[in-house]
Amino acid sequence: MKAAVFLDRDGVLIEDVHLLTRPEQVVIPSGVSAALRALGAAGFKLVVVSNQPVVARGLVSELDVRAVNIHMDSLLQRAGAPPLDGIYVCPHHPNATLPAYRVDCDCRKPRPGMILQAAQDHQIALQQSFLVGDRFTDIMAGAKAGCRTVLVQTGQHAAPPIESPEAIDRSIAPDFVCEGLLGASEWILNQCKM
Numbered sequence: 001m002k003a004a005v006f007l008d009r010d011g012v013l014i015e016d017v018h019l020l021t022r023p024e025q026v027v028i029p030s031g032v033s034a035a036l037r038a039l040g041a042a043g044f045k046l047v048v049v050s051n052q053p054v055v056a057r058g059l060v061s062e063l064d065v066r067a068v069n070i071h072m073d074s075l076l077q078r079a080g081a082p083p084l085d086g087i088y089v090c091p092h093h094p095n096a097t098l099p100a101y102r103v104d105c106d107c108r109k110p111r112p113g114m115i116l117q118a119a120q121d122h123q124i125a126l127q128q129s130f131l132v133g134d135r136f137t138d139i140m141a142g143a144k145a146g147c148r149t150v151l152v153q154t155g156q157h158a159a160p161p162i163e164s165p166e167a168i169d170r171s172i173a174p175d176f177v178c179e180g181l182l183g184a185s186e187w188i189l190n191q192c193k194m
């Protein structure tokens with residue numbers, strides 16, 4: 001069993017662009033590749049868990065999202081990050097434009113479905129793992145999966161909660177709050193020394 005760092009995509013690994021649909025829109029903030037390199041070197045698996053309601057809205061296909069993610073992975077590696085171990089995407093939305101995606105699924109954060117699936121696929125020990133996100137709903141998903149959580153302020157941390165059939169659980173709080181992924185990685189690596 002290995003530990004993982006689960007990573008939200010928009011607002012954490014890449015800049016949060018409203019309705020990101022094309023690979024050319026991917027911008028990697030400074031410090032992200034260095035953070036991933038440090039976490040990978042410490043033995044963490046790096047797994048992306050991303051809600052992509054743009055699919056449910058019919059703005060892009062799941063294949064388009066995959067193209068964006070592959071481009072992101074290659075930009076990160078070009079900047080010195082290790083390859084990502086897994087990329088999980090929820091294409092659903094409770095009020096999807098496309099009926100096929102109008103599903104009350106278990107994968108859409110704040111539910112922990114993508115994290116639980118990744119743990120099964122990659123033999124990940126969730127108690128030793130962490131989640132980094134820029135929204136409270138990311139933090140909820142991580143906490144529900146049994147991970148420690150870090151809220152970063154590079155994205156939508158101040159935005160109202162996303163639409164979800166899941167009640168917002170205000171008893172959950174991130175274990176750490178910091179500016180961006182580099183700070184998050186330093187805190188995570190410090191936790192492991194203790």
Ligand SMILES: [Mg+2]
Nearest residue numbers: 008010011134
């Ligand atoms: Mg985000």
Ligand SMILES: [Zn+2]
Nearest residue numbers: 090092105107
């Ligand atoms: Zn889903």
